[in-house]
Amino acid sequence: MTWPLAVVIIVMMVVVGKVMAAKYRAQGGIITDRKGNQHWIGPGASSVDTEDKVQTKREVEDLRERIKVLERIATEGNSLDAAETKRISAEIEALRDKQAD
Secondary structure (H helix, E strand, O other): OOOHHHHHHHHHHHHHHHHHHHHHHOOOOEEEEEOOEEEEEEOOOOOHHHHHHHHHHHHHHHHHHHHHHHHHHHHHHHHHOOHHHHHHHHHHHHHHHHHOO
């Protein structure tokens, strides 16, 4: 056996080993993310992505509530004169319309 043939055989053994390991991990519900971290996704397991999405949704809802309070404070008639209140209200509506597009 020549040394190039030995190198090819060793490389093929490593590749087959990696493929088999990936196959068995997938069958067991173990996935690998882009950073190389392994997560078990199976019955009863929660996905890291799902937890992040739930947390992000909660945070967005909290921020929306804060924005509503700030808009109410900014547009109250007793804090500014009427013209300024109307201007601020119009700006907020314009930004909201711009964001919706």
